[in-house]
Amino acid sequence: MKNNFDAIIIGAGVVGAATGYYLAQLGLKIAIIEKDYPTAGSTGRCIGGVRQQFAHPPTIQLMIQSVKLLKEYQEELKWDIEWYQGGYLFLAHSEEKKESYLKAIRIQKEFNLPVNFLSPEECQKIVPDLNLEGLIGGVFCPTDGQVNPFKLTFSYLKEIKRKKGKIYTFQKVVEIKVKHSQIIGLKTDKNEYFSSPIIINCAGPYAKEIGKLVNLEIPVEPERHEAIVTEKIEPLFPCMIVDYREDGCYFVQKYKTGNIIGCYTPIPNIPGYSLDSSFEFFIEMPRRMARLIPKLKDVKILRQWAGSYEMTPDGNPIVGETPIKGFYLNCGMCGHGLMFAPAIGKALAYYIVKKEYLLPLQDFSLFRDFSKKEIMK
Amino acid sequence: MKKNNLIVCRCEDITWPEIEDLIKKGFTLEEIKKLTRCGMGYCQGRTCFNILIRLLKITNQNLIPKKRPPLKPMVIKEIVSYFENEKQL
Ligand SMILES: Cc1cc2nc3c(=O)[nH]c(=O)nc-3n(C[C@H](O)[C@H](O)[C@H](O)COP(=O)(O)OP(=O)(O)OC[C@H]3O[C@@H](n4cnc5c(N)ncnc54)[C@H](O)[C@@H]3O)c2cc1C
Ligand code: FES
Numbered sequence: 514m515k516n517n518f519d520a521i522i523i524g525a526g527v528v529g530a531a532t533g534y535y536l537a538q539l540g541l542k543i544a545i546i547e548k549d550y551p552t553a554g555s556t557g558r559c560i561g562g563v564r565q566q567f568a569h570p571p572t573i574q575l576m577i578q579s580v581k582l583l584k585e586y587q588e589e590l591k592w593d594i595e596w597y598q599g600g601y602l603f604l605a606h607s608e609e610k611k612e613s614y615l616k617a618i619r620i621q622k623e624f625n626l627p628v629n630f631l632s633p634e635e636c637q638k639i640v641p642d643l644n645l646e647g648l649i650g651g652v653f654c655p656t657d658g659q660v661n662p663f664k665l666t667f668s669y670l671k672e673i674k675r676k677k678g679k680i681y682t683f684q685k686v687v688e689i690k691v692k693h694s695q696i697i698g699l700k701t702d703k704n705e706y707f708s709s710p711i712i713i714n715c716a717g718p719y720a721k722e723i724g725k726l727v728n729l730e731i732p733v734e735p736e737r738h739e740a741i742v743t744e745k746i747e748p749l750f751p752c753m754i755v756d757y758r759e760d761g762c763y764f765v766q767k768y769k770t771g772n773i774i775g776c777y778t779p780i781p782n783i784p785g786y787s788l789d790s791s792f793e794f795f796i797e798m799p800r801r802m803a804r805l806i807p808k809l810k811d812v813k814i815l816r817q818w819a820g821s822y823e824m825t826p827d828g829n830p831i832v833g834e835t836p837i838k839g840f841y842l843n844c845g846m847c848g849h850g851l852m853f854a855p856a857i858g859k860a861l862a863y864y865i866v867k868k869e870y871l872l873p874l875q876d877f878s879l880f881r882d883f884s885k886k887e888i889m890k
Numbered sequence: 891m892k893k894n895n896l897i898v899c900r901c902e903d904i905t906w907p908e909i910e911d912l913i914k915k916g917f918t919l920e921e922i923k924k925l926t927r928c929g930m931g932y933c934q935g936r937t938c939f940n941i942l943i944r945l946l947k948i949t950n951q952n953l954i955p956k957k958r959p960p961l962k963p964m965v966i967k968e969i970v971s972y973f974e975n976e977k978q979l
Contacts, residue, residue: 550918557924663924744932744963770927790959799966810970813963816934 518544520711525551529715530669531858537676539866548685554717558820560774562753563852564601564657568617568889571876578856590668595661597768599751603652614652628654640750642808689726696839713841718821720844733845735821737783739794744813745771762801788819822848828887832877899938901931
């Protein structure tokens with residue numbers, strides 16, 4: 514039968530593409546169904562950062578795996594995905610922040626991450642134009658980095674097609690068929706029926722809506738996050754700079770092109786699916802960047818845009834089984850889907866096909882206790 | 891018109907054959923933008939998209955990458971000074 518698959522993935526963002534890549538590698542005949550074009554969702558709106566500096570041990574393990582895979586991809590995927598290990602520098606402007614970073618470092622060291630707390634002067638060695646005013650120090654991990662989200666996603670898709678997987682674009686999943694609590698297939702808005710015993714929800718910020726199709730409550734809420742990009746300039750700093758003050762921000766210079774790209778987490782947060790650009794962000798983000806690197810005052814802003822974070826109650830993703838047999842989740846990435854995708858896609862694929870745990874996926878289960886929060890969100 | 895070495899995107903230096911190859915492979919304008927950076931340059935596609943929309947005879951607005959602020963590149967200094975004036979009000 515034409516539309517008969519071993520597994521169907523909903524959503525051609527980086528998470529769906531990574532999951533599909535590994536399922537196809539394990540020999541499954543797969544299809545990805547995307548309501549728009551690949552990377553049209555959050556993936557095409559993110560700023561490309563990849564870090565291992567988290568406080569939640571399973572997330573650290575996950576990210577160490579992702580970095581390892583990204584390193585190997587350059588060869589494996591036969592395409593330049595623009596992976597570059599320029600590091601991540603988290604700045605501390607208060608004793609309180611420093612304390613919380615030191616606490617996280619102790620956990621990260623258990624996993625042999627090369628993280629260290631640096632003095633302001635040492636920070637300046639990495640970012641020569643850094644404004645030291647009010648700075649107590651910063652944590653740096655040199656093996657963190659950046660990757661091109663488009664190149665990564667499209668190279669997974671290319672490999673999926675090579676393995677005879679199918680990618681259907683501009684088709685929205687509108688119905689999921691379940692029989693005796695077991696997945697049997699789905700229907701799209703083009704009135705096409707696809708049958709499969711396995712469906713994986715990789716719908717990013719729309720994960721909750723997909724859950725509704727099978728009467729399953731998935732605690733993933735969309736939040737608007739805006740971003741900005743500058744013109745190309747000479748290399749100024751190699752790492753992602755993170756300022757977690759209330760009026761902080763984070764930004765990185767794309768090593769391949771020289772554009773600086775960044776965003777901040779609005780306080781209070783902005784729930785909902787809106788992708789509008791706000792004037793407030795347009796005037797606030799450049800100010801925050803130029804406060805940290807005064808030299809940026811002379812640089813031009815080219816564009817601002819918006820995307821959705823997919824937030825869960827505890828700041829960790831939701832991956833794995835559901836009460837419906839054959840219905841799996843790989844969603845709720847909380848703004849870290851790009852960096853999670855390689856390892857989390859692989860881990861879910863290995864779990865589905867071989868019931869093998871490459872990562873402690875139990876900690877990301879839908880059935881976990883959601884009351885413990887990630888502190889390095 | 892000879893299109894062989896026609897530069898479609900002046901900001902990112904992308905020629906028609908590069909674009910044509912992706913179109914033949916079935917990619918949409920949005921995807922081509924993301925794969926080649928055509929339209930991601932200094933003018934944010936204000937030059938090249940017009941050329942492409944004409945060459946490809948695209949009429950469906952949904953297939954044309956969205957325009958976003960600012961209308962033209964703006965120096966951070968100017969944006970910041972606007973902000974500071976606002977704060978004083
Ligand atoms: C401004 C910003 C900056 C970010 N920076 C980073 C960063 O530096 N590092 C990082 O790791 N992450 C970052 N993120 C987060 C990251 O972008 C996301 O977590 C990640 O892209 C999620 O990927 P995904 O594949 O799960 O979701 P998406 O990319 O959103 O893909 C889901 C897809 O599902 C499709 N879909 C939805 N409903 C249906 C349906 N009914 N039928 C068919 N298809 C459907 C959508 O069209 C979409 O293409 C950032 C996000 C934003 C907004
Ligand atoms: S000509 Fe293509 S971005 Fe300017």
